[in-house]
Amino acid sequence: MAPWTRCRSTSWSGRSRSSACWAGCSPRSRYWPCWSPSRCGGARTRSPVRSCCAWAWGCVPCSAVISSNSARSRAWRPSPGWRAGSPSPAWRCRGSIRCAGSRRVRRCRTRRRSCSPWPPPGSSWCYWPAGSRCDRCAPPRPRSCCVAEVSYELDRIGVDYPTPAGLVTGLHEVSIAVPGSGITVFAGPSGSGKSTLLRVLGLFERPARGTMRFQGTETGTLTHRGRRALRRDRLGLVFQNPPENLLDYLTVADNLHAAAQSARRRCEPGDILGRLGLGGTGSWPIAALSGGQQQRLAFGCALARGSSVILADEPTSQLDEASADLVLDTLRSLAEQGFAVLVASHDERLIALGTRVAWLRDGKLEAFG
Numbered sequence: 001m002a003p004w005t006r007c008r009s010t011s012w013s014g015r016s017r018s019s020a021c022w023a024g025c026s027p028r029s030r031y032w033p034c035w036s037p038s039r040c041g042g043a044r045t046r047s048p049v050r051s052c053c054a055w056a057w058g059c060v061p062c063s064a065v066i067s068s069n070s071a072r073s074r075a076w077r078p079s080p081g082w083r084a085g086s087p088s089p090a091w092r093c094r095g096s097i098r099c100a101g102s103r104r105v106r107r108c109r110t111r112r113r114s115c116s117p118w119p120p121p122g123s124s125w126c127y128w129p130a131g132s133r134c135d136r137c138a139p140p141r142p143r144s145c146c147v148a149e150v151s152y153e154l155d156r157i158g159v160d161y162p163t164p165a166g167l168v169t170g171l172h173e174v175s176i177a178v179p180g181s182g183i184t185v186f187a188g189p190s191g192s193g194k195s196t197l198l199r200v201l202g203l204f205e206r207p208a209r210g211t212m213r214f215q216g217t218e219t220g221t222l223t224h225r226g227r228r229a230l231r232r233d234r235l236g237l238v239f240q241n242p243p244e245n246l247l248d249y250l251t252v253a254d255n256l257h258a259a260a261q262s263a264r265r266r267c268e269p270g271d272i273l274g275r276l277g278l279g280g281t282g283s284w285p286i287a288a289l290s291g292g293q294q295q296r297l298a299f300g301c302a303l304a305r306g307s308s309v310i311l312a313d314e315p316t317s318q319l320d321e322a323s324a325d326l327v328l329d330t331l332r333s334l335a336e337q338g339f340a341v342l343v344a345s346h347d348e349r350l351i352a353l354g355t356r357v358a359w360l361r362d363g364k365l366e367a368f369g
């Protein structure tokens, strides 16, 4: 077994490997599997993390890589004490190019386990050639390929809540087809089921009855993990309370980075902030933004995640009029950019802004148009 040596890389020293590896490393993970001090520094620092992830997921023992067609991997030498074929931390795989030819490595690549969300974008940390397999580093998908004509198709959706007094029906047989662009407002008095419907659309709530298709995918049969993946990759969520949407211990730009990373993407904060009218605030703490600006940034986070559908629950209800105006501008601009924005609200200005309005009452859809 190869000796574990503390990584001496300046960029990584002091960082625990567990923070670098989201695949979940062993307790030994505070130590890099550096098998040669000369390999542990500068540009090579990425390999231990890759090997850490690959090893943690048990992808390929070193022998497979060394016997692969890659000239570079063949040129590598194992550390003293390492035994060929052992799925030990002394893993040698250094990247997809070097591993080309090994089927087992390809399995690893497909699972994308090695694409650590750390460090932040901009530090060229992707192991995969951009655009081939790694979503995170691929250029943003053109809008045309991710905008569906119909984002949601609901057929007789019903939601029940168990309460001490018996079942309360939150939604009664709601059938609706929501287009894949523009602003759709769910309006109605308090208790009419707006938030319940939004939770169903956001894949948080499993309806008791009926079927729902989201961008062509039947959601009723999805596992919890499948629903989460769909939410992560395609949905942006903005809650009522501005601070709930943001991480207040990060700066504005870091919030955008974190949002992009959660969807395994990269983002250009300056670009997004410019589009939201928040240019120049990248280094500000969240507390320095007004409520309206925070809410705008929350929509920016949805943009950073590459979401094609944005769901917002009463985004203006906690804001004063001037701040609410900023949010309305943002919604208008998102709709113009081709996003499907679905909002639950009883704010009359927001209802007036909607491309279409679905009226709910007592959990029933009264009108849509």
Ligand SMILES: Nc1ncnc2c1ncn2[C@@H]1O[C@H](COP(=O)(O)OP(=O)(O)OP(=O)(O)O)[C@@H](O)[C@H]1O
Residues within 6 Å of the ligand: 161, 162, 163, 168, 169, 170, 188, 189, 190, 191, 192, 193, 194, 195, 196, 197, 363
């Ligand atoms: N967790 C829950 N447990 C029990 N009943 C619930 C729950 N959530 C919602 N309901 C009931 O479902 C119905 C619809 O509630 P919902 O919150 O969706 O309405 P809403 O239109 O969003 O109201 P508001 O504008 O006040 O937020 C209400 O009768 C409510 O009492």
